[in-house]
Amino acid sequence: MTTPAYLEDNDGEHRLPLRPPGTRTESHKTSPFAAQREHQMFFGPLKKIANELYDAGPVNGPGDALERLQKIQRLLSSVEAVICVLLADSVEQVSESFSDFIATENTHTAEEEAEARKSAAYYGVDRGSEQTINSNLIAEAAVALRESPRKVGKRMFHAKGLRHVCKTTLLALAAGEITAKAAHDIVKYSQDLGPGQVSLMEQTLLPLARTASDETVYQRARRLHDRLNPDSAENRQKDAMAARNVKVWNDEDGMATLQLHHRADVIHSIRNSIKQAAAQSTDPKDPRTQTQLEADALADVYLNGWPGMEGMPLKPRVSITIPAVEMLANPTRALADLEGHGPIPIGVALELAADAPSFQRVLTDPWTGAAIDVEPKKYRPSQGLRDFLRHRDQHCGFPGCRRPADRSEIDHIEAFGQGGHTTRRNTHLLCKQHQMFKHALGWKVFACPDGSKTWVSPHGLRSITIPESVANVANFDHVNDHCPQRTSDDAAHKVHLTPEVRRVLGLGQDEDLPDTGTG
Incomplete structure (x- = not known):
């Protein structure tokens, strides 16, 4: 069983056996020869596989296509290895001179630098700390990769783990021998272990990872970590309890998901209470299914309190944008916008707006x-x-x-x-x-x-x-x-002055839109 997608992982660099910044020699080459050799080590397999795919010409049947898929998987592994090296080396190298870099290269006057230092003091941030440098480079890498900083932050965790801790795993990934998922799981389950234990994990898992599925590697890595981890089960449970949280995901079609991550007995008690509350609905004409009744019961509890009790003292506040002209022009296709979520059906928005205290x-x-x-x-x-x-x-x-x-x-x-x-x-x-x-x-x-x-x-x-x-x-x-x-001949941009649109715009039946000179 894989880790459920809804669970927030608590991976952290502090849980890896990383040496202090400045002592991670992998990111600092001692000579041009060493730099060139490593360049060939990581970029050579990538170039070789890409050339093979390009030179192969058009696909010749399903068998040929499957062989190319295998090569593409190896190519993706090599690309991931290169990304990890670039991320880990960049953040390591910039850490030595980031404060000086900001002061000398990125501001133009002494006044700007003085203002930046004053701002750093105001925000209570040390511009030379590892945490600040790490988060700042993650934000820059997110721009380069067109990914969210959160996703790049996870990439950075795996990058440092592969570059500085699981080095043999990184080489296998660069060669295309294992998948990125397998490499990431080896890093993930190297947390809270010592260097010797990490080495044992690599020796045990890498031969398997070269042929087995990602799921098999994940299960073996998880079990091996539990055997090697010196921490007690009780301490692990305390750490898990400290990570309890409530999270929200925005879904499609105007829906969203609320997750409560808590101790198992608490969750099951809540679940049983919801079932009991839903069972109180005995109306034979109620068309709702049992699942729908339970969902509505939970929502009612949070918003209005348990049956027979007073409602919540603090009423929720949401902001909804309803496009009046679109609604009048075609109410079946118009969409409103729920702040923090996105588009919702106009009918749902009008139901919510009916109880709005103000507009x-x-x-x-x-x-x-x-x-x-x-x-x-x-x-x-x-x-x-x-x-x-x-x-x-x-x-x-x-x-x-x-x-x-x-x-x-x-x-x-x-x-x-x-x-x-x-x-x-x-x-x-x-x-x-x-x-x-x-x-x-x-x-x-x-x-x-x-x-x-x-x-x-x-x-x-x-x-x-x-x-x-x-x-x-x-x-x-x-x-x-x-x-x-704006082009005047674009039909999609023309507003048709129907009686309903005139009423919304406050125009008389014979009154036209004013000429603004924009075409």
């Missing part, structure tokens, strides 16, 4: 879908700007970050102290971590006329981010850096 109108661009203004009502200007950014950005604007708006803050793109204004163009949402990246670790961001943002990492990688509310990016022009150009 706030948001003006959106009919071509791109981006929020361009928020009705201020009685709010102070700062609150109006915050509401606007919540609707426009919807989450932290750092590349790859999805922390929701309620966990982010308004940040000035051009610093207020350097003449930046508190305007829609010069502000965006950033979470605390990525405010620290921008102000203390050398990341830069620039607002582009087309509404996008260009981020530049400390080592010069560029990444373009677009506000989450933007639905149509076909006419965005990042190369020439100007506003989106």
Whole structure:
């Protein structure tokens, strides 16, 4: 049985027998000859397999296709090995000079460096610490690989484990002899072991991993780890209990999943209580299945309390965007947007809106879908700007970050102290971590006329981010850096003034849209 997909692993570099930074000689070549030899060791198999696949020509039948699939699997293993080497070596090499690099290469004036040092003190971060350097390079690598920082963080864990701990496993991976999954499992179950025990694990598992399935390697690695791990079962249970949590996943079709990870007896007690609550529904006309009754019972308990008890004192708050024009034009196809989740059916949104204590109108661009203004009502200007950014950005604007708006803050793109204004163009949402990246670790961001943002990492990688509310990016022009150009002959961009649309826009039956000169 594999580890369930919903379980959050608690892998950590501190659990691997890693030597201190600066002493990991694998990442520091002693001579050009050693560097060239290692380059051939890791890139040679990759080049050889790629050339074989290219030179083979068109596929000649199923047998030939299957043989090529085997080669492609070896190629993927070699690519993964190279990625691990590049990640582990990069973070090791930059750790020796990161603070100096930020001070000398990535800022242009002494004032900027002084401001960065002040920001580092404000955020309580040591720019030269291993943790800071690790998280910063992970963010840069995420831009390069177009993956989330969370996924690259897991890659970094495996990279350091293979490069500095399970070296024989890395060589087997580079040669295409084992799969990336097998290599990762060997690293995973090398945690909490000593160097000698890791060596024994490699000797035991690598011969098997060259021919067996990934599932077989996983099971053997897990059992071997339990035998070698000197920690007691009681201590492992305490660590597992410390990792209890509640998590949410957004699913398709307007659904989501809530997970409670807790001690087994607690979970089974909750499960039995839910079954008992669902069994109280004896209405023969109730069309719900037993599974549906249990799901509804659990939801009712969290939102309204157990039957016969008062409801929750704190009512939940959600934000829903309902596109009025789309809803009137074609209510069967229109979709609303649930903050922190994404699209939901318009019917569900209208049911939720029926109980809403208040409404706030948001003006959106009919071509791109981006929020361009928020009705201020009685709010102070700062609150109006915050509401606007919540609707426009919807989450932290750092590349790859999805922390929701309620966990982010308004940040000035051009610093207020350097003449930046508190305007829609010069502000965006950033979470605390990525405010620290921008102000203390050398990341830069620039607002582009087309509404996008260009981020530049400390080592010069560029990444373009677009506000989450933007639905149509076909006419965005990042190369020439100007506003989106709209063609007047595009039928999809024309608004038909039906009586319903006129009513929403506040137009009389004989009144036309004003001419803005934009075509």
